[in-house]
Amino acid sequence: MSTPVLEIRDLKKTYKRGWNAKPVHALKGVSFQIEPGTITGFLGANGAGKTTTIKCLFGLSLPDSGTIKYFGQEGLTNEAKAKIGFLPERPYFYEYLTGREFLRFYGKLSWKDTTSELEKRISQLLDRVGLAHAGDRPLRSYSKGMLQRIGIAQALIHKPEFIILDEPQTGLDPDGRHEVREIIKETAQQGTAVFFSSHLLPDAEQLCKNLVILKQGTLVYSGSTQNLLGQVEKGFRLVSAKSDVLTTQDYASPAELQIAIDQIRKVGGEIREVRALRLTLEEAFAQIGFDKKEARP
Amino acid sequence: MKSVSIIAVNTFREVIRDRILYGIIVFALLLISLSVVLGGLSFTEQAKISADFGFAGIQIGASILSIFVGSTLVAKEIEKQTILTLLARPISRTQFLMGKFFGLFLVIITVMAGLAAVLALLLIYLRLKVDGLFFIALYGVVLESLILVSITLMFGVISRPVMTVIFASSLFLIGHWVSSFEGLMKIKAMATEPIAIYGSKIAKFVPNLERFNWRSAPVYSTPVPAEDLLYATLYAAGWVLVFLALTSFAFRRRDFV
Structure with a gap:
């Protein structure tokens, strides 16, 4: 090192x-x-x-x-x-x-x-x-x-x-x-x-x-x-489509996401995008115990 | 030594590009010109009075330069925070102070050289000799300025510019009165007076600036013994070292908050 x-x-x-x-x-x-x-x-x-x-x-x-x-x-x-x-x-x-x-x-x-x-x-x-x-x-x-x-x-x-x-x-x-x-x-x-x-x-x-x-x-x-x-999970964003209508939904945990995917498939929907939601530094400041107001200029 | 010279050259440039310097030069030139007018008031001693006032003009100019410009030398660096980037470079705080000291001293020497040239022309015009004694008188002013710059620098690192000017001017005045206190002690009737007793005690802690006063030597063609010159040089060097050591000691522990 x-x-x-x-x-x-x-x-x-x-x-x-x-x-x-x-x-x-x-x-x-x-x-x-x-x-x-x-x-x-x-x-x-x-x-x-x-x-x-x-x-x-x-x-x-x-x-x-x-x-x-x-x-x-x-x-x-x-x-x-x-x-x-x-x-x-x-x-x-x-x-x-x-x-x-x-x-x-x-x-x-x-x-x-x-x-x-x-x-x-x-x-x-x-x-x-x-x-x-x-x-x-x-x-x-x-x-x-x-x-x-x-x-x-x-x-x-x-x-x-x-x-x-x-x-x-x-x-x-x-x-x-x-x-x-x-x-x-x-x-x-x-x-x-x-x-x-x-x-x-x-x-x-x-x-x-x-x-x-x-x-x-x-x-x-x-x-x-x-x-x-x-350090802090923010969740996942799922974009799906049914009859060319796009729907965007956020889920807090992988389990909730999995259930949602299964349901969409069941009704003949199409999964367009699944993305882990990353925290921004500002959000991390707020979530891990910083005072957000203090952290701003 | 390289760092000291780089800081000194920059300090020289800083002062040379400052308008206050030219105000002081004009003031000193006016004093020298005034010497001709004052000399004209005497029928018999015109040249001598003019020379006397001319040297006084150079001495006052150099002293004002030492005290007024010296008082802001370090303060400005701290106030404007330029000292932060400077001390982050491979130089010590003492080297920084030495650079400031030599930089201002270089300015004083340059200005004095110019004023001395004007005075020399004036003396030649008044048919007075410009010989070795002329340069000895100037050398006295140089030694006094060295001490004044070191005093001002010392106060400059521990107080604000206004206070520095007050402290340094006070030491300048006391420094010229020291021999009077010593003289008082020699007079029997005055030896027991508090002013003489305390004055002579204070005198031991203040440089006697009258030791460098050889300004009447070229006027009255009085020779200055070589041992006087040597002693005065060592005396000045001793005081300068004391003041610079105190300055360095005070500056070394300073926090730049």
């Missing part, structure tokens, strides 16, 4: 704002791991602890206890950082830099190849995120969607083995969201593990092989998306 790109064990973090403030237990012993080359969605309501977890991963917020291993090694070393890309939530970048200067600045901080290779990579990424035309414009003239896209390019500039994106689709229009989804897919196809937090459940369902779900600082699910959606 390959070494996980990230392994978290029993991560705890408590905040206390002000001397008399009550402590807030942001993370109450979170454990999970990310496998190489996979796309993992990080879900949970606002305040569930997603951003705190991500900040702990980069040492931006110091955990009270727990262990974090990157590529099998404990601690966030510079060697590990060089293999990881990161896009924070609501990114603000140096607005006085042009898109190209911005990528060059971040590239130089982790780049090992030659300068000309870096320049090639910058052009390639600008093209990939659809900003080739705006590469020489200062970031202050970029729209929100453009900033998000240049932010993703920044996270990918050094060809990382693992990228962490904190709500990369927030504030984007449908086209922008689609574009980000495609970039995530392509990145994973090239062998990079992607871990991204999101409130957009349909996107997460479509993209993610695995899911990590937090609720109020506690891990409530970590595993494959397929397993989560298979």
Whole structure:
């Protein structure tokens, strides 16, 4: 079995704002791991602890206890950082830099190849995120969607083995969201593990092989998306026809379905389609104990 | 070291592209120009008064730059959250701070070089010599700015920009009064006064910025002994290291919530 790109064990973090403030237990012993080359969605309501977890991963917020291993090694070393890309939530970048200067600045901080290779990579990424035309414009003239896209390019500039994106689709229009989804897919196809937090459940369902779900600082699910959606049976849909009149009916159990099929055949009806009804991620959230309202953006 | 220089160059670029810098430069140029007007008020000492005010203009410009621009250097990165992506790169928090420190210092040196060129032309016009002493006076301002940047950076990581400006300006003023407290202790009648006693105690914890004041040397052609220069350099380096170490210590445990 390959070494996980990230392994978290029993991560705890408590905040206390002000001397008399009550402590807030942001993370109450979170454990999970990310496998190489996979796309993992990080879900949970606002305040569930997603951003705190991500900040702990980069040492931006110091955990009270727990262990974090990157590529099998404990601690966030510079060697590990060089293999990881990161896009924070609501990114603000140096607005006085042009898109190209911005990528060059971040590239130089982790780049090992030659300068000309870096320049090639910058052009390639600008093209990939659809900003080739705006590469020489200062970031202050970029729209929100453009900033998000240049932010993703920044996270990918050094060809990382693992990228962490904190709500990369927030504030984007449908086209922008689609574009980000495609970039995530392509990145994973090239062998990079992607871990991204999101409130957009349909996107997460479509993209993610695995899911990590937090609720109020506690891990409530970590595993494959397929397993989560298979945990609760929704039933079956039967489409039948008699005298060219189509009838669609849902059945809760295989037994009920079997009885219905027998009856249709008895009266000379025709079975056109039998399909297991899969849960959507939103429905799974509601059925396995999540508060649906919380799970929505 | 590579990371420090990359951050320093970016900081240099950030400050150079900021309008506030040009406001400070214009202000310093006005002070230098004012020196000609003020010098004109004296019949006999015009050149010397002008030179004195000219150096003061450079010193004030460099100090304002150190304190006002320095106060927002780290705060802006935290407020705009650019620090998150930066610290996720293979650099340590101390390297980040060093980059900020050297970046601003590079700006101060660049601006000072420009202002010094203007002052040199002015002094040549007023038939004063621009010799080694001229550069020694500037060197004093450079050493003082190094300390000021490190002080501002230290306050910048633990407080808001407004408070940083207040704290750093206070240390700047106290730093220039330190020798007065030491002087008071030497006067018998004042030695038992609380202001002299407490003042001299505080003075031990504050850098004496008057040690770098060689601005009258080129005006009155007073030589500055080499050991004074060496001692002042070591003194400045010591304080800068102390402030940077404290800054790094405070910054290392900081949570970016």
